[in-house]
Amino acid sequence: MTTLTNLEQVRRVVTAIPGPKSNALIQRRAEAVSGGLGLTFPVAIERASDAILLDVDGNQIIDMGSGIGVTNVGNSASRVVANVIEQVQIFTHTCFTVNPYLNYIEVCEALNRLTPGTHKKKSMLVNSGAEAVENAVKIARHYTKRQAIVVFEHAYHGRTNLTMALNAKNMPYKEGFGPFAPEIYRMPMPYEFRWIGPKETITADAMEMITHKIEKEIGAHNVAAILIEPIQGEGGFIVPPKGFLPALAQYSREHGIIFMADEVQSGFARTGHMFAVEEEGVVPDILITAKGIGGGLPLAGVTGRAEIMDSVHISGLGGTFGGNPIACAAALGAIATIEEDGLIERARHIGQVLGDGLRALAAKYPVIGEVRGRGAMQAIELIVPGSIEPNSAAMSQVLKYCTANGVFILSAGTYNNVIRFLPPLVITDELLVDALKVLDEAFATL
Numbered sequence: 354m355t356t357l358t359n360l361e362q363v364r365r366v367v368t369a370i371p372g373p374k375s376n377a378l379i380q381r382r383a384e385a386v387s388g389g390l391g392l393t394f395p396v397a398i399e400r401a402s403d404a405i406l407l408d409v410d411g412n413q414i415i416d417m418g419s420g421i422g423v424t425n426v427g428n429s430a431s432r433v434v435a436n437v438i439e440q441v442q443i444f445t446h447t448c449f450t451v452n453p454y455l456n457y458i459e460v461c462e463a464l465n466r467l468t469p470g471t472h473k474k475k476s477m478l479v480n481s482g483a484e485a486v487e488n489a490v491k492i493a494r495h496y497t498k499r500q501a502i503v504v505f506e507h508a509y510h511g512r513t514n515l516t517m518a519l520n521a522k523n524m525p526y527k528e529g530f531g532p533f534a535p536e537i538y539r540m541p542m543p544y545e546f547r548w549i550g551p552k553e554t555i556t557a558d559a560m561e562m563i564t565h566k567i568e569k570e571i572g573a574h575n576v577a578a579i580l581i582e583p584i585q586g587e588g589g590f591i592v593p594p595k596g597f598l599p600a601l602a603q604y605s606r607e608h609g610i611i612f613m614a615d616e617v618q619s620g621f622a623r624t625g626h627m628f629a630v631e632e633e634g635v636v637p638d639i640l641i642t643a644k645g646i647g648g649g650l651p652l653a654g655v656t657g658r659a660e661i662m663d664s665v666h667i668s669g670l671g672g673t674f675g676g677n678p679i680a681c682a683a684a685l686g687a688i689a690t691i692e693e694d695g696l697i698e699r700a701r702h703i704g705q706v707l708g709d710g711l712r713a714l715a716a717k718y719p720v721i722g723e724v725r726g727r728g729a730m731q732a733i734e735l736i737v738p739g740s741i742e743p744n745s746a747a748m749s750q751v752l753k754y755c756t757a758n759g760v761f762i763l764s765a766g767t768y769n770n771v772i773r774f775l776p777p778l779v780i781t782d783e784l785l786v787d788a789l790k791v792l793d794e795a796f797a798t799l
C-alpha cells in the first residue's frame with residue numbers, strides 16, 4: 354500500500370483558478386451530472402490534507418469552508434485515515450439492525466458522554482443531517498403524542514421532504530418541490546442586525562412574540578418540539594441574543610415540549626465548545642449531529658434523553674446504512690482527534706485571530722455591516738454602506754477574487770450577502786493570516 358505524504362500547509366497559485374484541467378472536468382461534469390446540483394467553486398480537487406486543497410491543475414488552495422463544516426479535524430486527518438483503512442479491511446457492512454457491531458455502540462457512547470446534560474442519554478445513527486432531523490421529529494412526535502413542530506425564520510435543516518418544510522428559505526431549497534409536510538409552524542428569529550424593535554429588549558420581545566404565537570395559533574399542548582440551530586448556519590451565522598436559547602429551553606420544559614438543538618453545523622468543537630448550546634449552559638432534550646462527526650465520512654446522530662429515545666416501538670427507527678462501520682470508525686478517529694489534540698481550545702484561538710482580522714477589515718471597509726460568530730464559526734454581513742440593505746454583488750465580487758487567488762470561502766444568508774468562515778480547526782495561524790490578507794485585497798478591489 355502506498356502512503357501519501359501530507360501536503361505542505363501553504364497557499365500556492367500556479368495557474369489561473371480555475372485552471373485548464375478544472376475547466377475540462379467541469380465540462381465533463383455538465384454532460385454527466387444533473388444540472389440541479391449547485392457548484393460553489395468550479396475547481397476540481399485532486400487531494401487534500403488538513404486545511405490545504407490541491408486542485409487538478411496543481412494549485413494549493415486554503416480551505417476556509419471545511420466542505421461546509423465537515424472536516425473540522427482537517428482533511429484526511431491521520432486518525433480518521435488509519436481507522437478507516439483498518440475497518441474497511443475487517444468488514445464493510447452488516448446493517449446494524451441485522452447484526453450489531455462494536456464501533457456503532459462506541460460512537461453512541463461517545464455522543465451520550467459528549468452532549469450536554471448529566472441525565473441518562475441514548476443515541477441512534479443515520480447517514481445525513483437531514484435524516485437525523487427527520488428521525489428527531491419522528492421520535493419527538495411519538496414520545497409526546499403531539500404533532501406540531503416549531504421552527505424559526507432563517508432556519509435550515511436539510512433537503513428531504515420534511516426538512517424542506519422546516520427550512521425558512523424558498524429559493525433554492527423549496528421552489529417547485531411542494532407539497533410540504535403539514536404541522537410546521539415558523540416563528541420570528543431574533544436576528545439582531547436586522548431586528549426592527551429596540552435591541553436592548555430583543556430577547557424578551559422575541560420570546561413574547563413566540564409564546565403568543567405558540568399559545569394563540571397552535572396551542573402549547575399541541576407542540577411536540579421546538580427545533581432550532583443554536584447558531585443558524587445557512588441562514589447567515591445568526592447568533593441568537595444572550596438569554597434567548599435558555600428562555601426557549603425553559604418554556605419548552607414548562608409545556609412538555611421537546612427542545613431540539615440542530616448542532617449539525619455548530620457542533621464538534623466548531624464554536625469553541627463541543628456543542629454550541631454549552632455557551633449558555635442549555636441542555637437540549639434531543640441534540641442532532643452530522644457534518645463534523647465523521648471527519649469527512651457520512652454519518653449523523655440523534656442523541657436524547659433515554660426515556661424519549663426508548664419510547665419508540667422496536668423497528669420504528671432504522672435504515673440500511675445508518676451507522677455504517679467505516680463511518681463509525683472515522684467518527685471515533687475524529688472524536689479522538691478533537692479530544693486529544695485540544696481542538697476546542699484551538700477553535701477559540703481561531704475565533705480570536707479570525708475575529709480580530711475581520712473586525713480590522715470592518716473598520717476599514719464600510720461595506721462590512723457586521724462581524725459575528727463564535728470560535729471558528731465567524732461571518733461578515735455585507736451591506737450598501739450607510740444602510741442595512743444587503744449587498745450580494747459585493748459578496749460575489751469578493752469571493753470571486755478569493756477563489757482566483759487560492760482561498761475558498763463560502764457564502765450564506767437569507768439575503769445572499771454573508772461571507773462565512775468555517776476553517777478546519779487544525780488550520781495554522783500562518784494560513785489564517787494569509788487568507789485574511791487575500792480577503793483584504795479582495796475588499797480593496799471593490
Ligand SMILES: *Cc1c(COP(=O)(O)O)cnc(C)c1O
Nearest residue numbers: 481482483509510511586617618
Ligand atoms: C447541513 C445541515 C443540515 C443537513 O445536513 P445534510 O447532511 O446535508 O443532510 C441540517 N441542519 C443544519 C444546521 C445543517 O447545517
